[in-house]
Amino acid sequence: MIAPGIGGETAGFLAYALAKRAGREGDRFGTGAIEGVIAPEASNNSKEGGALVPTLAFGVPGSVGMAVLLGGFLVLGLQPGPDFLVRHMDIAIAMALVLAIANVLGVLLLLPVVGWISKVALVRGRLLAPILLVFVFAGAYSTTNHPLDVASVFLFGALGHVMKRLNYSRAALVLGFVLGPMIERYLHISLQAYGPAFLARPIVLVLEGIMFVILLWPWARRLARRARR
Numbered sequence: 527m528i529a530p531g532i533g534g535e536t537a538g539f540l541a542y543a544l545a546k547r548a549g550r551e552g553d554r555f556g557t558g559a560i561e562g563v564i565a566p567e568a569s570n571n572s573k574e575g576g577a578l579v580p581t582l583a584f585g586v587p588g589s590v591g592m593a594v595l596l597g598g599f600l601v602l603g604l605q606p607g608p609d610f611l612v613r614h615m616d617i618a619i620a621m622a623l624v625l626a627i628a629n630v631l632g633v634l635l636l637l638p639v640v641g642w643i644s645k646v647a648l649v650r651g652r653l654l655a656p657i658l659l660v661f662v663f664a665g666a667y668s669t670t671n672h673p674l675d676v677a678s679v680f681l682f683g684a685l686g687h688v689m690k691r692l693n694y695s696r697a698a699l700v701l702g703f704v705l706g707p708m709i710e711r712y713l714h715i716s717l718q719a720y721g722p723a724f725l726a727r728p729i730v731l732v733l734e735g736i737m738f739v740i741l742l743w744p745w746a747r748r749l750a751r752r753a754r755r
Contacts, residue, residue, distance in 0.1 A: 537566075537569040537570060537572075538566035538567075538569055539566070539697040539700065540569070541565045541566050541568065541569035542555070542562060542565050542566045542697070543697065544565070544740065545561055545562065545564075545565035546562065547743070547744045548743060548744065548747075571629055571632070574591060574592070574625055575622070575625050575626075577591070577592045578592065578621060578622065581595060582606050582610055582618050582621070583606075583607070583608065583610075583611060584606075584607060584608070585605065585606040585607045585610075604617075662679060663676055663679060666678065666679045685699075686699075
């Protein structure tokens with residue numbers, strides 16, 4: 527997941543959706559297909575690399591972990607931003623290398639015990655559900671210490687159940703809640719800085735091109751398959 531600044535809340539959903547649309551066995555996703563497990567987990571491990579870019583280059587944390595890192599920089603008297611990459615390029619390169627090496631070491635250390643860890647997937651859902659619900663309710667209440675937050679858990683749980691029964695995408699709803707405020711905020715900043723012309727800037731054009739390729743790729747693949755038949 528190389529898109530910077532969207533955080534871990536969305537990386538897994540986007541990676542899963544893209545893998546499902548672009549993969550050869552996307553119809554098997556949700557039934558235990560290993561590709562559907564690998565895609566979100568790989569993005570979850572790689573998202574910090576993308577989040578590091580806006581954190582160091584602009585001083586805007588790209589994830590929760592990067593927000594903590596940004597606070598640590600400020601405590602040490604380091605101000606992330608464009609000047610940071612000029613004055614402290616050695617630190618930026620060292621952090622990129624640490625992220626890369628940490629992923630490799632993580633794989634090497636976990637490979638010997640992956641068989642034991644995978645047995646967690648065999649635990650029955652009816653045993654995990656009560657434990658998970660306790661953490662969900664505790665997390666919802668601890669945010670603002672207001673009972674309405676707990677009521678909202680039931681409300682959105684019911685909404686998710688209805689969406690599942692009607693075959694609507696629940697991931698899209700979550701992404702809307704997470705990305706909606708970010709899109710509005712950064713769109714307003716871009717319009718204030720450059721006006722509508724920012725849509726024609728080189729980097730934006732490149733991102734727009736990538737977006738259209740991703741959107742049109744499944745459609746193009748279906749047309750190609752029909753043409754071969």
